Amino acid sequence: MALTPEQARQLAFEELTKAGIVITEEEKQRMEVTDFGLGMLEKIGLQVVIYVNNDRYCAKELYMLPGQICPEHRHPPFDSNPGKQETFRCRKGTVYLYVEGEPTPNPKGKVPEGMEGVFNVWHEIVLKPGEQYTLAPNTLHWFQAGPEGAIVSEFSSSSRDRFDIFTAKTEREIVDEF
Ligand code: ZN
Numbered sequence: 001m002a003l004t005p006e007q008a009r010q011l012a013f014e015e016l017t018k019a020g021i022v023i024t025e026e027e028k029q030r031m032e033v034t035d036f037g038l039g040m041l042e043k044i045g046l047q048v049v050i051y052v053n054n055d056r057y058c059a060k061e062l063y064m065l066p067g068q069i070c071p072e073h074r075h076p077p078f079d080s081n082p083g084k085q086e087t088f089r090c091r092k093g094t095v096y097l098y099v100e101g102e103p104t105p106n107p108k109g110k111v112p113e114g115m116e117g118v119f120n121v122w123h124e125i126v127l128k129p130g131e132q133y134t135l136a137p138n139t140l141h142w143f144q145a146g147p148e149g150a151i152v153s154e155f156s157s158s159s160r161d162r163f164d165i166f167t168a169k170t171e172r173e174i175v176d177e178f
Helices: 005-018 025-029
Strands: 032-034 046-053 058-064 069-074 086-099 123-127 132-135 141-156
Touching: 005 032, 005 046, 005 058, 005 141, 025 046, 123 132
Parallel strands: none
Antiparallel strands: 032 046, 046 058, 058 141, 069 141, 086 123, 086 132, 086 141
């Protein structure tokens, strides 16, 4: 049976707590659970706690279900800003991060059948707990949790997610914070 957003939120809360990451009740309640409008939360989606997001910086905690994917996107420039620059630090589990560059032969990441066309970058970066990677603004990226799920801390410049450009266009505008 498919997980409901409420179940995903509860699971994320429990897994973060187990990892020693304290989330307040208020933060739990406003945790974003997004399926990016694609209707397959367990395969493509994210659970996100936003600690802070202002016009200068942003910090988030991401919990990813086993094998869950954040779909391919980039953060375009706006006004005089070059676009969001972000650093992902793996806290628990394994994250397979895909960025522009030479495609990695036999990548660990697996995308849902029929969706191969909306995942174009295949240069693989494997992040284990304690490892981090910084993405240049306006470059395509996507990532997937390993089989045990993952916890990822995200540090970035301001998050203006409504401007993000996704390779997989969805029927509704993606305005959720993540
Ligand atoms: Zn991003």
